[in-house]
Amino acid sequence: MDKDEVMALVGKVxxxxxxxxxxxxxxxxxxxxAALDLDSMDFLNLIIGLSQGSGVAIAEKDYPRLFxxxxxxxxxxx
Amino acid sequence: MPQQPDHALIHKPASLRPDPNLADYVQTAARxxxxxxxxxxxxxxxxxxxxxxxxxxxxxxxxxxxxxxxLRWLGKSGARRELSYADLAQASNRFANALxxxxxxxxxxVFLLLGxxxxxxxxxxxxxxxxxxxxxxxxxxxxEPIATRAEMGDxxxxxxTPELYQRKVQGLRQRLSGLRQVIVVxxxxxxxxxxxxxxxxxxxxxxDYTIAPTDPESVSLLHFTSGTTGKPKGAMHVHAxxxxxxxxxxxxxxxxxxDVYWCTADPGWVTxxxxxxxxxxxxxVSNVVVEAEFDAQSWYRVLAEERVTVWYxxxxxxxMMMKLGAEALQGFExxxxxxxxxxxxxxxxxxxxxxxxxxGLPFHDxxxxxxxxxxxxxxxxxxxxxxxxxxxxLPGITAAIVQRDSSGLRLIDTPDTDGELALKxxxxxxxxxxxxxxxxxxxxxxxxWYLTGDLARRDADGYYWFVGxxxxxxxxxxxxxxxxxxxxxxxxxxxxxxxxxxxxxxPMAGEVVKAFVALKPGFAPDEALRSELLGHARKxxxxxxxPKQIEFRNNLPKTRSGKIMRRLLKARELGLPEGDLSTxxxxxx
Numbered sequence: 288m289d290k291d292e293v294m295a296l297v298g299k300v301x302x303x304x305x306x307x308x309x310x311x312x313x314x315x316x317x318x319x320x321a322a323l324d325l326d327s328m329d330f331l332n333l334i335i336g337l338s339q340g341s342g343v344a345i346a347e348k349d350y351p352r353l354f355x356x357x358x359x360x361x362x363x364x365x
Numbered sequence: 366m367p368q369q370p371d372h373a374l375i376h377k378p379a380s381l382r383p384d385p386n387l388a389d390y391v392q393t394a395a396r397x398x399x400x401x402x403x404x405x406x407x408x409x410x411x412x413x414x415x416x417x418x419x420x421x422x423x424x425x426x427x428x429x430x431x432x433x434x435x436l437r438w439l440g441k442s443g444a445r446r447e448l449s450y451a452d453l454a455q456a457s458n459r460f461a462n463a464l465x466x467x468x469x470x471x472x473x474x475v476f477l478l479l480g481x482x483x484x485x486x487x488x489x490x491x492x493x494x495x496x497x498x499x500x501x502x503x504x505x506x507x508x509e510p511i512a513t514r515a516e517m518g519d520x521x522x523x524x525x526t527p528e529l530y531q532r533k534v535q536g537l538r539q540r541l542s543g544l545r546q547v548i549v550v551x552x553x554x555x556x557x558x559x560x561x562x563x564x565x566x567x568x569x570x571x572x573d574y575t576i577a578p579t580d581p582e583s584v585s586l587l588h589f590t591s592g593t594t595g596k597p598k599g600a601m602h603v604h605a606x607x608x609x610x611x612x613x614x615x616x617x618x619x620x621x622x623x624d625v626y627w628c629t630a631d632p633g634w635v636t637x638x639x640x641x642x643x644x645x646x647x648x649x650v651s652n653v654v655v656e657a658e659f660d661a662q663s664w665y666r667v668l669a670e671e672r673v674t675v676w677y678x679x680x681x682x683x684x685m686m687m688k689l690g691a692e693a694l695q696g697f698e699x700x701x702x703x704x705x706x707x708x709x710x711x712x713x714x715x716x717x718x719x720x721x722x723x724x725g726l727p728f729h730d731x732x733x734x735x736x737x738x739x740x741x742x743x744x745x746x747x748x749x750x751x752x753x754x755x756x757x758x759l760p761g762i763t764a765a766i767v768q769r770d771s772s773g774l775r776l777i778d779t780p781d782t783d784g785e786l787a788l789k790x791x792x793x794x795x796x797x798x799x800x801x802x803x804x805x806x807x808x809x810x811x812x813x814w815y816l817t818g819d820l821a822r823r824d825a826d827g828y829y830w831f832v833g834x835x836x837x838x839x840x841x842x843x844x845x846x847x848x849x850x851x852x853x854x855x856x857x858x859x860x861x862x863x864x865x866x867x868x869x870x871x872p873m874a875g876e877v878v879k880a881f882v883a884l885k886p887g888f889a890p891d892e893a894l895r896s897e898l899l900g901h902a903r904k905x906x907x908x909x910x911x912p913k914q915i916e917f918r919n920n921l922p923k924t925r926s927g928k929i930m931r932r933l934l935k936a937r938e939l940g941l942p943e944g945d946l947s948t949x950x951x952x953x954x
Binding site: 302303305306307318320321324325326327328329331332347348350351354 | 441505507658659660661662663681685688689690693841842871873874877896897899900901903904907908909913
């Protein structure tokens with residue numbers, strides 16, 4: 288996936304979890320959980336959605352690498 | 366779900382280092398009385414009563430322990446700050462003086478809405494010194510739960526951060542007319558004269574403060590908890606509760622003077638106040654505070670690097686760690702860790718055993734609620750553990766399994782029989798009332814027993830086992846969520862005619878919130894509306910309270926009086942027997 292595709296996927300998955308979230312207002316290095324008011328269940332669902340949408344298996348030990356938009360882009364477009 | 370004691374007993378260790386505070390449960394429980402236990406406390410100098418903040422902070426200075434680290438704060442971005450008991454005494458004195466300088470009176474409500482920052486701890490203790498009534502709120506609450514609680518509790522002062530203020534409170538100022546002073550951490554943003562900046566306010570306040578005489582029965586903390594119907598309940602606690610915090614800190618958490626202790630709960634919930642602030646400080650230990658949210662690897666790092674000795678956490682986190690596997694612990698040096706406890710919801714036997722496998726120590730489950738103010742039933746360091754059981758009543762606490770009937774209470778003595786868990790009144794940290802709701806408060810007590818609303822059973826060895834809730838309250842990630850509060854928020858949306866909210870089982874969170882919604886004529890039950898409702902609920906309630914799932918129905922099952930039958934929604938969702946349907950008037954479609 289390229290970076291734009293990753294961002295589109297994040298937007299799509301988030302719309303199902305936290306439709307009120309405004310992704311445009313989140314900085315690249317901000318912790319998404321704090322910036323978008325996601326609790327731990329929301330975050331798990333986000334990971335599951337990203338993994339399913341991208342076909343990339345995400346190991347649980349890697350979850351902390353996906354706390355930020357930058358991290359998600361790096362992980363999924365690598 | 367009934368849990369049978371079908372797992373092997375975990376025998377108490379042959380020897381424990383240091384010697385456990387509660388070495389012989391049976392003997393201590395037989396001899397215990399609260400008046401003797403009061404020796405654990407100092408009382409205000411000159412016999413001027415009892416104040417939680419004095420017991421938690423100032424008295425340690427008088428005992429020559431002022432240099433010991435009280436708070437070891439680990440910030441999100443790697444910052445680290447340590448406050449000794451002497452530092453904490455001075456800072457909380459400054460805050461108490463600042464409240465005085467702002468004209469805040471004893472008995473007035475001070476609300477705290479902020480993450481786990483040092484200021485939260487200073488404000489809580491300072492406000493207790495000033496004899497104000499403190500309410501810590503969970504910072505993930507949305508505006509609606511904040512407003513409801515601030516209105517009910519008559520908040521005069523709010524301590525928050527500039528970001529939380531701007532996102533959640535600013536829009537409520539008109540509604541919260543009683544809120545006179547807002548203090549934001551750091552500096553007040555330019556251009557808003559209604560805010561006080563923490564730094565300037567405290568710098569101008571004196572570091573010397575003498576706590577005025579404090580009646581042990583005066584209200585200290587107001588904690589909100591959720592019920593099935595109506596608004597949240599404001600459970601009022603008094604300064605005298607600190608005795609229960611001292612005793613449970615010693616007995617249930619086995620705290621010793623030189624422990625490094627970490628409670629992972631947020632002070633916005635009662636565990637994070639009673640056991641994340643008060644109990645460890647009263648016991649004089651070093652209290653680790655971690656600002657960041659859960660992440661297994663960073664938690665292991667905290668345990669290892671801070672050399673945590675006693676750890677108090679929650680089932681949801683433990684299950685997430687289990688999922689990650691014990692391998693994730695490799696490379697972390699955890700030899701300092703000697704006691705682990707869990708609270709929030711029943712800890713499944715597998716998780717207790719996983720503790721042994723991964724950490725070489727079992728998790729000690731315990732049980733209590735907002736209303737009890739402190740741990741009531743626990744697994745102790747020097748007592749055999751039956752995995753899945755909440756343990757035995759604290760010395761000084763009498764528990765029973767009861768059945769309510771028309772003539773009052775019937776105590777059930779037959780082992781392994783389900784009934785309601787009841788506690789004999791009084792005890793020091795028992796709530797003294799629900800704010801503005803005497804009737805609701807009185808209903809909790811029958812024949813000198815407090816009825817907990819939890820169903821449980823006691824086995825022949827005296828161990829208690831949780832069975833379920835007697836009401837519709839939802840328990841998600843260890844937090845109680847009132848279905849009524851969620852339904853009310855959904856009903857505010859113009860498309861919603863009816864809403865019924867239940868908890869459905871979830872392997873991680875215990876339960877998650879699910880809403881069933883019937884729409885008004887003219888609205889189509891489509892994906893766009895579903896996500897609009899989801900967003901609407903999350904914005905009003907915050908992620909911790911809002912539903913995770915929404916399902917549309919043409920009609921919700923109701924009684925003759927129009928009450929939505931949550932019980933039936935739940936039975937159908939889970940494929941359980943539907944039970945008595947005699948009151949059903951209008952069925953689900």
